[in-house]
Amino acid sequence: MGKNKKIGSLFNQLENLITQNERKIDLLKQLKQAYLQKIFNQELRFTGFSDDWEERDLSAISDKVTEKNKENQFSETFTNSAEYGIINQRDFFDKDISNEKNLNGYYIVHENDFVYNPRISNYAPVGPIKRNKLGRTGVMSPLYYVFRSRGVDKKYLEYYFDTTAWHIFLKMNGDSGARSDRFAIKDSVFNQMPIPYPTIGEQEQIGSFFEKLDKAIPLHQQKLNLLKKQKQAYLQKMFI
Structure with a gap:
């Protein structure tokens, strides 16, 4: 077999592997969405859990973060992307949007803090809520609503916000008419958002399940x- 034929054969094998991995990634994403709906609708329950779920307002399981970066202690600005979660602003926009001199008015966002971004997109029709999983502290514009959870499993709460179940409350109590690209809702109303609340044990089980599923996606993406x-x-090589 000639050199070009060998390369052509390898090329075809690679094409097949690429297609297979693209399908696996799509299937994993679809599987996650299906499980999100069924588990948070309580259509599926993990073995050993049968207690009725409670319902608690967001204010009962979280506190709004109002700590400002007054002394410019932190200089890294985060942004909340519906597709990628909380990431460095420069990584997302490929440049700094914030002015370093004005960061003293920004909120300090610690690891595991949650952030609501009212900006509407195709990925998030009422804006996304994401958890800071960067492992470091940064700052975010006061246009965001930052809150810190308590008495609830962080992973469980994070994955609940990956569902669309909470969108109904925002649509009924907020307004997207003032600005077409930004959803408007008062903090005092946002705080009343009802959150399904199973036992902590079941919350941990749900959070761990989706975390394992999530870890499989980037592994296939790297491949x-x-x-x-x-x-x-x-x-x-084929065209040299």
Whole structure:
């Protein structure tokens, strides 16, 4: 077999592997969405849990973060992306949007704090709520609503906000008419959002289940990225 034929055969194998991994990623994402709906609707329950779920207002399981970066102690600005979660602002926009001189008016966001971004997008029709999983502290614009959970499993709460169940409350009590790109809701009303509240044991089980599912997606994504790089390398060799 000639050199070009060997490369062509490898190229075809890579194409098949790329397609397979793309399908796996799509299936895992679809599976996560299906489980989110069924578990938070209580259609599916983990073995050993049968107690009725309670319902608690957000104010009963969280506190609004009002700590400002008055002494400019922190300089890294975060943003809340509906698709990627809480990330460094420069990584998301490819430049700094905030003015370092004005960061003393920004809220301090610690690890595991939750952030509501009222900006509407295709991914988040009422804006996303995400948890800071960066492992470090930063600051965010006062346009965001930052809150710190208590008495609830953080992973469980994080994945509840990956559902669309809470959107109904916001749509009934908020307003997207003032600005077409931003959802408006008063803090005092936002705080009344009802949160389903199973036992802590069941919360932990649910949180761990979705965390394992989430970890599988980036592993396949890394493999896919590597295969695409290999494809590019073989393509270059074919045309040298």
